[in-house]
Amino acid sequence: MNGRKLNVMVVDDSSITLKKLTKMLEELGHKVTCSAKTGTDAVTAYRAEKPDLVTMDITMPDMDGIEATRRILAEDGDALIVMVTSHGQEQMVMDAIDAGAKGYVLKPVKSERLQETIDKIVEKFLS
Numbered sequence: 001m002n003g004r005k006l007n008v009m010v011v012d013d014s015s016i017t018l019k020k021l022t023k024m025l026e027e028l029g030h031k032v033t034c035s036a037k038t039g040t041d042a043v044t045a046y047r048a049e050k051p052d053l054v055t056m057d058i059t060m061p062d063m064d065g066i067e068a069t070r071r072i073l074a075e076d077g078d079a080l081i082v083m084v085t086s087h088g089q090e091q092m093v094m095d096a097i098d099a100g101a102k103g104y105v106l107k108p109v110k111s112e113r114l115q116e117t118i119d120k121i122v123e124k125f126l127s
Contacts, residue, residue: 003029004122006052010035011042011068012084013060017107021055021084024111028118039063043071046079052126053118054081056101058092066096073100080121084109 008030010021015037022032034049036042040063046054054072056065063071065083072079083096083104093104102125103117 004126006030006118006122007033007049009033009042009045009049009051009054011037011039011054011060011065012057013037014057017057017084021109021114024109024114025055028111028115030118039065039068039071042068043075046072047075050076052080053121054079055084055105055114056081056096058083058085058089058096066092066099069096069099069101078125080125082117082121 008025010018010032012018012021018035025032033051034045036045039060056069058065069081072081081101083093083101084107085093085104086107102121105114105117
């Protein structure tokens with residue numbers, strides 16, 4: 001771990017996943033400053049909070065994570081977004097990376113994998 005503590009926004013339409021990711025990120029030393037359950041709420045919350053990093057679910061009601069990623073990056077080209085996705089969504093992951101996401105982790109999310117992904121992004125974009 002690089003030791004850098006980030007302010008993170010967690011976006012997922014599942015309350016259980018929101019709680020698990022929040023707990024995992026806090027155990028890794030980061031601060032979850034806000035969360036959202038829809039793509040629309042994610043865009044609004046990002047605008048208000050300007051977190052250092054966003055974990056973004058792909059499949060959500062009203063606006064998927066790919067479109068939410070596009071909209072956040074249209075407003076803030078430096079936004080750091082990590083997609084959180086299920087197995088079998090490879091094309092969606094590629095679409096998310098094309099939209100500007102900086103990485104992805106597969107569900108069920110493993111703490112070590114999440115930290116590795118965050119470390120790579122921090123090293124590449126925040127150092």
